[in-house]
Amino acid sequence: MSGGSWFTYARAQMSANADPAPVADPALDPPPITMTVDVEDHRPAPTWEARYERCTRRFLDFFEEHDIRATFFVVGRLAEWSPGLVEEISRRGHEVGLHGYRHWAVFSYEPSSFAAETAKGKALIEDIIGAPVVGFRAPAGTIMPSTFWATEILAEVGFEYSASVLPAQSYVVGFPGVPATPFRWPSGLVEAPCPAFAVGSVGLPFMGGTFLRVFPLPLVRFLVGRLPARSTPWMYAHPYDIDTGEPFWVVPEVKRWGSVLLWTNRAGMLRKLERLLVGRSGPPLGERLRALAGDLPTFVPQRADEPPGRGDVVEMLHVALRRERIVRDVSPRNGEVTVASRGTDAPPSRPS
Numbered sequence: 197m198s199g200g201s202w203f204t205y206a207r208a209q210m211s212a213n214a215d216p217a218p219v220a221d222p223a224l225d226p227p228p229i230t231m232t233v234d235v236e237d238h239r240p241a242p243t244w245e246a247r248y249e250r251c252t253r254r255f256l257d258f259f260e261e262h263d264i265r266a267t268f269f270v271v272g273r274l275a276e277w278s279p280g281l282v283e284e285i286s287r288r289g290h291e292v293g294l295h296g297y298r299h300w301a302v303f304s305y306e307p308s309s310f311a312a313e314t315a316k317g318k319a320l321i322e323d324i325i326g327a328p329v330v331g332f333r334a335p336a337g338t339i340m341p342s343t344f345w346a347t348e349i350l351a352e353v354g355f356e357y358s359a360s361v362l363p364a365q366s367y368v369v370g371f372p373g374v375p376a377t378p379f380r381w382p383s384g385l386v387e388a389p390c391p392a393f394a395v396g397s398v399g400l401p402f403m404g405g406t407f408l409r410v411f412p413l414p415l416v417r418f419l420v421g422r423l424p425a426r427s428t429p430w431m432y433a434h435p436y437d438i439d440t441g442e443p444f445w446v447v448p449e450v451k452r453w454g455s456v457l458l459w460t461n462r463a464g465m466l467r468k469l470e471r472l473l474v475g476r477s478g479p480p481l482g483e484r485l486r487a488l489a490g491d492l493p494t495f496v497p498q499r500a501d502e503p504p505g506r507g508d509v510v511e512m513l514h515v516a517l518r519r520e521r522i523v524r525d526v527s528p529r530n531g532e533v534t535v536a537s538r539g540t541d542a543p544p545s546r547p548s
């Protein structure tokens with residue numbers, strides 16, 4: 197696709213019609229926003245009730261009501277446990293991508309085991325939906341300088357795009373220096389970076405999850421308006437973000453105050469999504485990025501072996517502690533692990 201933006205694509209589609217039609221002007225019209233859902237299990241232990249199926253279906257009903265087509269990144273293990281849910285997501289008109297075979301940070305894998313599990317997750321979803329799976333989202337956004345190797349593997353196992361990278365520094369993840377607009381990794385894999393805004397040197401992924409539940413809507417709108425030109429804005433949510441029926445528990449990785457934030461304003465989440473998306477929702481990421489694919493810059497990291505940028509000493513310590521905790525919790529090399537970065541690796545003991 198020549199020209200290089202969603203609007204150019206839209207223009208080309210319009211000019212293909214017989215009737216002359218007014219063309220979209222990217223300087224005047226804000227880009228559409230694509231909705232994404234990370235379908236993951238949030239239980240601390242397998243004996244707890246699994247609630248992701250009912251919440252995912254609530255998203256499906258909400259999207260149908262508002263004529264929104266989304267991309268659902270599904271954890272491979274959940275596709276094994278709930279193939280009917282994955283089939284339903286696809287049948288109701290949405291794209292299905294992979295959110296890791298397990299919900300484990302990419303940096304907790306060796307490249308060879310990451311390749312094997314990622315290919316396995318891709319194949320099992322393809323078997324369920326009968327169509328190629330081309331999109332990947334790394335659990336917790338853990339494609340970062342130290343896991344740059346994953347962008348090679350994702351292309352090798354057949355993914356066309358990733359929507360995994362925070363184009364900034366943050367406490368745990370982030371890939372400082374990558375473009376904030378879609379680009380290609382040297383492997384050819386397309387990346388649609390997570391929309392973020394900077395507070396000092398730290399980037400906040402404000403268009404989803406806890407940020408979206410906690411931030412006032414006018415602030416989110418203001419920040420969306422400040423995204424760079426040629427952005428491909430996407431929002432993100434998890435089943436638990438709309439789960440008003442889940443009893444409160446302290447999520448060990450984020451302690452009590454972080455857990456309070458995880459439960460804040462779940463009741464208002466769908467209303468916020470409605471206010472931001474209705475009239476402005478774009479197609480699923482796979483379709484959208486394919487339309488841009490011929491005209492994307494390639495980003496070559498200069499220092500791929502270094503950790504994310506560091507701020508002051510307190511922040512360095514925070515990064516070190518937080519990162520150590522996540523590695524310990526999610527490492528597949530640690531046989532005693534059951535809790536994997538806010539989620540369990542055991543099938544539901546009863547259907548949700």
Ligand SMILES: [Zn+2]
Nearest residue numbers: 234236335336
């Ligand atoms: Zn996730």
